[in-house]
């Protein structure tokens with residue numbers, strides 16, 4: 001099963017539980033639109049190159065398409081399709097008025113200068129602008145994209161249109177219409193979900209050992225929140241490898257090293273480990289926060305943690321998910337655990353549309369209440385119907401999507 005097929009298998013499992021009309025399942029099994037673009041970029045040395053990218057608009061049943069854009073050499077159509085589908089389920093699980101979409105460009109942004117990156121980001125919007133808009137499709141950051149790139153994209157869109165439309169993109173810098181709290185939102189939101197889960201299980205966060213794979217935006221804000229609540233973060237890693245300390249890592253030191261763009265393998269506050277060693281640690285909670293398929297046939301058998309909090313999108317392959325669920329591991333699914341980013345994107349969109357500015361406290365308080373509500377709904381369905389949390393989340397989402405199909409016919 002590839003990434004998209006894995007999503008469809010979860011969809012089918014959930015649909016079966018609630019006897020969803022096969023037409024509704026079929027409707028969600030295909031994206032509404034697949035857009036493929038070629039972006040010409042002039043490099044600083046005067047040479048020109050073509051970059052290939054996608055925007056896949058999966059569903060607009062509940063509102064404008066919503067979802068990030070990633071810049072990565074391994075982007076492909078199937079991956080973007082799977083991620084767009086996941087956004088439809090995620091926004092519906094969180095109960096926010098958006099559909100699902102995703103974009104990607106095949107590029108290693110580390111090989112581009114700032115100016116080249118800007119030309120690529122603006123070129124992506126020029127190639128796509130007719131399909132974007134605050135009420136049509138609203139991109140946001142994802143892997144290797146950030147607020148600066150979002151600014152270039154929003155600015156390019158507004159230049160083409162000739163008037164301001166800041167709500168066309170979320171995750172912008174604060175001074176250009178971004179929302180306070182958007183940067184920590186995914187990591188922080190993931191921690192709210194873990195807190196709710198631990199409270200249900202009557203477990204004290206201070207007794208919890210956590211291992212986190214991936215120290216990008218999501219992983220770094222998550223460890224910050226986890227440490228603040230007294231959890232013991234025993235291992236973290238980046239793409240080159242990681243560091244482990246049974247007594248708990250010095251998180252401020254780790255975050256400083258990341259800010260200085262140093263790899264964690266050179267961090268001296270613990271023992272060096274590989275990414276596979278991190279996954280196999282005796283942690284209470286394992287947090288994959290990097291890329292899809294990180295936990296797969298090759299390493300799932302070695303996992304010892306009893307709880308997996310999916311902060312990446314699709315970090316478990318279908319097989320790994322089935323095998324670990326069978327073993328009794330609780331998997332808190334991506335569509336719930338990492339929804340904090342898109343929830344605060346919704347708040348940013350609202351602020352832009354209504355010309356408002358919310359304080360960081362207001363944003364985080366609203367985020368917390370949306371995440372707690374989503375967790376409670378998913379947990380209840382999962383308990384009542386005796387299904388894993390992932391299927392519970394899909395059921396919550398499908399009930400909302402199904403009402404929309406019935407309304408629209």
Ligand code: GLU
Nearest residue numbers: 067068140142341342345
């Ligand atoms: N890229 C993030 C995600 O996968 C955020 C999407 C958004 O804010 O629209 O959920």
